[in-house]
Each structure stands twice: as C-alpha cells, then as structure tokens.
Amino acid sequence: MPRVVGVKFENTPKIYWFAAGDGEYALGASVIVETARGQEIGTVKMLPKEVDESEIVSPLKPVVRVATEQDTARHEEHVSKRREVLKTASERIAAHKLKMKLVDAQYTIDGSKLVLYFTSEGRVDFRELVKDLAGAFRTRIELRQIGTRDECRMLGGYGPCGRLCCCASGCEFTKVNIRMAKNQNLSLNPGKISGLCGRLMCCLSYENAYYSETNKLMPKTGGRVKIVENGETVATGVTVGINQIKMTVRVKTENRDGSFDISDYPLEKIVKLDASSAADELNVSKDEEAELKNMED
16 A cells, blocks of 8 residues: 655645655654645655555655755745745736736745746736746746635635634635525625635535434424424414524414414424425525625635
C-alpha cells in the first residue's frame, strides 16, 4: 500500500496527502512538495502512514525534501512581498479596466512562478494583463479564477455565529440549497442565511439529514391531528407549528364554548388524521427560488 504524509499549506485549512516514500517526517516540520503549481512549502500535519489505493486521488505527488533554512528564508521573503505584489497587480488590473477582484498572491518556492488568485462574475480576457505583470515581476505569471467560497476560505473571517467561517476551518465544501433552510423552518431572508461569501451558509448542510427525517414524522401546518393520552383520544385540533429540536407539535383545539386553546404536545401524543407530513410543505415558491437562486452553489 502507498505510504503517505499529510501536508497543510498556508491560507488553506485542508490537509493534502503526498507520497512519503521512505522518508521520516516530524509533525510541524516544513517540507517542499511537488504540486500542480510547482514546488511549494507546506507543514507536516499527519505523520507518514500506509493507506489503501482506493483512498488516494491519483496521481499522488511526492515530497521532494525537508525544507532547508534557505527554503524557509526564501518563503518568508516571498510572504513579505505579498502586500506590494497585490498593490502593483491591482493597479495594473485597473489600468487594463478589467472586472476582476484580486484575492491573493503566492510564489512557488523557487520564485519561478507567481500565482495570482482572483474572483470575477464572468470570464475575463487577461492575456495582455499577463504580459504586463510578467514584465513587472520578471517571472512567470499564472492567473487563477476562484469562487466566492474559495475567497472566503483564503481570507478567513467570522460568521454570524461568532465562530470561524466553516470554509476557513477545515470543512469540505458541500452542495447547499434553499430547501435545507426551508427544512429547518428558517426565514428565507438572504441576510439571515448567507455567509460572508454571499452564498448560503455551509452549516445549513450539517443537520439537514436530521431535519429531513424528522419532518417526515411531523404533521404539516394546517393538518388535523388528535391528541392521545394513555391510549385515549383527549382532543382533536389543527397543527399550527412544530419544533423539530424539542420534538413537539403546537396544536389549536376548540373548546365547547367556541374559544380556542393553543398548546404544545410531545410528538408521541400526536396522531395524524391523514397521510401528509411537514416534509410535504417544504417546496420553495418560484418567487423565493428566483430571488435566492444566486445564493446556491
């Protein structure tokens, strides 16, 4: 089985596997690895181990060597240039009147290539810009367009929950859609369900499976139910609300004098009088879908 080592790069929370060969690496050690962008420096976050072929995305890139003092000094020099590089590149972008937002700049360890990450709403013809930048920085230039989630991952930040953004804390990107918010009875207010990236919050997917299954057990709003205690029906009424966390149903019942009571009952005391469930009423309207479509991935 292949022997791999886990390496993490700067400005990304994800750990990537590289072929460890016969080498031994200590946690926290800096190593030079081969990537699609060239040779880069990273930090060992997982000690070498053997893994099954099925767990590897081929081809597996190798660890070139343990980083030397010269490698580390060169990397620090590149990092110190980042602010000036971004400033110069932004000025050149403005001069070419291109609709693109520069996010980050990273040199390969040997300085032979400068990778500039940017976001844009559409395709950008940056051929003349590349020539201009190559002349300014005297190295090979690669412009790489990324999505808004990737931008948030690279820059970091804190969400409305007060915690580090999911995409910057190591989670895998997952498909998030409006129905997930609907499943959780959340208001479809863009300001309430979107993250710093302007897209639907990643965390909507964390408990979606729970809400999806629970909604199948809950009666739908407006559905008729009966309340059963000790095997006997004590009242019938109409569902006016549900709480999937507490597993309770809010029921409106009518008294003999024509007045109404609204109370919460445990789900185990509720018997639906039809086959419908809360899962049946979670369709997103066309107006809501049109308004929020650009927030989905």
